[in-house]
Amino acid sequence: MKAGSETTFRHRAGAHRTRAGNSSLTLPSASRTFAILRKELLETLRDRRTGVVTLVSAILAGPILLLLIFNLIASQAERARDLALPIVGAEYAPAIVAFFERAQVRVSAAPADYEAGIRRGDLDVVLVIDERFAADIAQGKPGLVRLVFDRSRDRARPAIDQAEALLRAYNRTWGEQRLALRGVTSTVAYPLRVESADLATPQQSGALVLFLVAYYGLFASVMGGMAVALDTTAGERERQSLEPLLATPARPVEIVVGKWLAVCAFDALVVALTLAGFYLTLAYAPLPAVGVPFLFGGREFGRFLLVLLPLMLLLPAILLYVGSRARAYKEAQANVSVLLFVVSLIPVVQLFLQRREPGWLMFVPVSAQYSLLNTALRGEALALSQWLLSWTTPALLVVIALVAVARRLGRESILSGR
Amino acid sequence: MIEVDALRKSYGGRQAVHAVRGVTFAAPDGEITGLLGPNGAGKTTLLRMIATLVAPDAGSARVDGIDVTTGRQQVRRRIGVLSDARGLYPRLTARENVRYFGRLHGLRGDALDARIDRLFATLGATPIAERRAAALSQGERMKVAIARALVHDPQTLLLDEPTNGLDILSVRTLREHLHTLRGEGKCLLFSSHVLQEVAALCDRIVVLAQGRVVAVGTQPELVARAGAGNLEDALIALIGSPEGLAA
Numbered sequence: 001m002k003a004g005s006e007t008t009f010r011h012r013a014g015a016h017r018t019r020a021g022n023s024s025l026t027l028p029s030a031s032r033t034f035a036i037l038r039k040e041l042l043e044t045l046r047d048r049r050t051g052v053v054t055l056v057s058a059i060l061a062g063p064i065l066l067l068l069i070f071n072l073i074a075s076q077a078e079r080a081r082d083l084a085l086p087i088v089g090a091e092y093a094p095a096i097v098a099f100f101e102r103a104q105v106r107v108s109a110a111p112a113d114y115e116a117g118i119r120r121g122d123l124d125v126v127l128v129i130d131e132r133f134a135a136d137i138a139q140g141k142p143g144l145v146r147l148v149f150d151r152s153r154d155r156a157r158p159a160i161d162q163a164e165a166l167l168r169a170y171n172r173t174w175g176e177q178r179l180a181l182r183g184v185t186s187t188v189a190y191p192l193r194v195e196s197a198d199l200a201t202p203q204q205s206g207a208l209v210l211f212l213v214a215y216y217g218l219f220a221s222v223m224g225g226m227a228v229a230l231d232t233t234a235g236e237r238e239r240q241s242l243e244p245l246l247a248t249p250a251r252p253v254e255i256v257v258g259k260w261l262a263v264c265a266f267d268a269l270v271v272a273l274t275l276a277g278f279y280l281t282l283a284y285a286p287l288p289a290v291g292v293p294f295l296f297g298g299r300e301f302g303r304f305l306l307v308l309l310p311l312m313l314l315l316p317a318i319l320l321y322v323g324s325r326a327r328a329y330k331e332a333q334a335n336v337s338v339l340l341f342v343v344s345l346i347p348v349v350q351l352f353l354q355r356r357e358p359g360w361l362m363f364v365p366v367s368a369q370y371s372l373l374n375t376a377l378r379g380e381a382l383a384l385s386q387w388l389l390s391w392t393t394p395a396l397l398v399v400i401a402l403v404a405v406a407r408r409l410g411r412e413s414i415l416s417g418r
Numbered sequence: 419m420i421e422v423d424a425l426r427k428s429y430g431g432r433q434a435v436h437a438v439r440g441v442t443f444a445a446p447d448g449e450i451t452g453l454l455g456p457n458g459a460g461k462t463t464l465l466r467m468i469a470t471l472v473a474p475d476a477g478s479a480r481v482d483g484i485d486v487t488t489g490r491q492q493v494r495r496r497i498g499v500l501s502d503a504r505g506l507y508p509r510l511t512a513r514e515n516v517r518y519f520g521r522l523h524g525l526r527g528d529a530l531d532a533r534i535d536r537l538f539a540t541l542g543a544t545p546i547a548e549r550r551a552a553a554l555s556q557g558e559r560m561k562v563a564i565a566r567a568l569v570h571d572p573q574t575l576l577l578d579e580p581t582n583g584l585d586i587l588s589v590r591t592l593r594e595h596l597h598t599l600r601g602e603g604k605c606l607l608f609s610s611h612v613l614q615e616v617a618a619l620c621d622r623i624v625v626l627a628q629g630r631v632v633a634v635g636t637q638p639e640l641v642a643r644a645g646a647g648n649l650e651d652a653l654i655a656l657i658g659s660p661e662g663l664a665a
Contacts, residue, residue: 035521039510046509046550240503244566247469247499248522249491412472416429 036258062277224270233323557588
């Protein structure tokens with residue numbers, strides 16, 4: 001080294017050890033790792049467009065979704081409350097029409113093309129009374145009434161249920177009156193008395209909302225780190241800044257850990273903002289009162305972050321691995337969509353299975369977190385043992401992924417286009 | 419001081435590309451050594467092996483007496499690398515780009531900033547210090563990349579095609595700066611496929627073709643050896659064909 005003026009600046013302790021050390025024998029340097037972390041964070045913050053889009057969509061996800069869902073629930077409840085029932089052939093059974101009117105149902109004459117109206121979604125449900133209704137009844141035969149609807153239409157379902165329930169009630173009342181005329185009590189015909197006791201706690205009733213909050217928490221932990229992770233791996237390679245970086249004393253493991261921590265930090269920020277969006281909306285927004293006493297308060301917010309923590313460390317590591325395998329940002333994006341697909345599909349599969357969850361589920365990343373999120377949302381306490389179990393696979397995979405990325409960086413082929 | 423001894427490297431399996439096949443030369447301190455050869459002669463691979471980025475198949479390379487395979491970290495502290503692609507971080511400013519590498523070399527705080535100020539001053543890059551790399555011209559990027567390669571005051575500087583994409587004025591600035599470094603007793607190894615560059619800059623020329631050293635010497639020595647009238651004719655005679663050499 002040239003002696004003189006340049007020797008005045010400070011070097012890291014041990015930077016000038018004279019014995020040639022094999023790189024694999026010395027410990028990773030915390031200060032270099034920190035320098036890499038710092039630079040990655042700075043670079044990420046400078047990327048205004050990506051940053052703003054990611055953060056804004058994270059914050060807005062909660063409010064927008066909740067508003068849509070609450071309005072849907074509210075409109076369904078409204079439809080059930082004041083049922084409008086167009087009737088074909090009202091003149092054949094005036095007693096039924098009178099019964100519906102007494103039950104506050106808005107009865108009207110159905111248009112001629114009522115079937116098309118139902119298909120279009122203009123009408124929810126139509127009652128058709130058979131023209132031989134009165135004659136059949138008089139002959140002691142059952143009178144025919146027909147409910148026409150399209151059950152695949154979610155919006156119409158409350159109206160359909162309501163119309164069915166009213167018809168059942170009318171049927172039963174009429175039957176009871178006939179029995180009473182013959183001096184028979186109604187228990188002869190209806191020996192069962194069915195009472196329903198719904199054990200769902202107030203929190204459990206908003207199942208759809210629960211699912212979406214959990215789903216968005218998971219989704220945010222993938223999306224949050226994606227842009228940064230791909231930019232720092234595939235992007236770095238594409239911009240050809242990797243070669244000068246690898247020629248510095250920074251070792252692959254230091255580079256990888258530094259980058260990983262940076263991605264984790266950003267990922268955690270996006271997850272926290274997404275959940276904060278849900279929390280603030282539920283706490284302060286003037287949502288329509290729909291009778292879903294759904295709870296997502298400060299305690300749930302904290303529990304969510306705790307449950308998602310393993311994923312906030314795991315997904316950045318996997319994203320870095322996917323990014324390091326690609327030569328360019330676009331290639332990495334295509335590969336990452338597979339990961340996105342798997343992560344977003346798991347909760348949906350679990351929702352539809354609706355079975356008791358097996359014990360080994362705690363070892364499956366994403367599945368375990370989804371299950372724990374649901375526990376937290378139902379207002380139940382999180383078991384520490386379950387939480388610790390949910391760390392097992394993520395911790396293992398983080399180490400494997402980071403070692404794999406470090407090895408890729410150490411390979412000569414990373415410099416070429418291969 | 420760089421000493422390269424019978425260095426070999428091939429890529430791929432059965433149909434291997436023999437990038438470097440037995441190269442031997444030395445680049446002493448206080449001199450600018452030029453690696454001249456057509457595209458695909460093995461210049462980049464050779465520089466990458468000296469920079470510890472690529473492991474040699476056979477032979478050895480030493481920087482200041484330290485072997486590039488056994489003393490990787492030591493070598494990395496002693497070299498500055500300017501790769502063909504400048505590879506700056508577009509969203510960071512010129513200063514932040516250089517500071518990042520300074521930190522990776524273990525430099526800190528005020529001493530590091532003072533060092534960057536001095537480098538930018540000598541390179542005439544002070545006005546662009548706080549500008550983002552994305553907004554810089556090719557010539558300005560080159561200056562930043564040089565400052566970055568020099569931030570830890572390396573004794574040895576490896577430059578891979580440093581004049582690529584530069585205008586005449588920038589090439590001139592680069593040339594002057596490299597001469598200054600030579601005056602400070604640094605060891606400079608410079609690769610190029612542009613004859614005029616090498617002729618104007620280098621004290622000693624190593625001519626590479628198809629992974630082998632074809633000739634080593636000063637400009638007059640090469641001309642005399644080939645029995646040609648000028649360096650261009652000498653090179654064509656030495657390499658065997660004018661292919662790949664830019665005029």
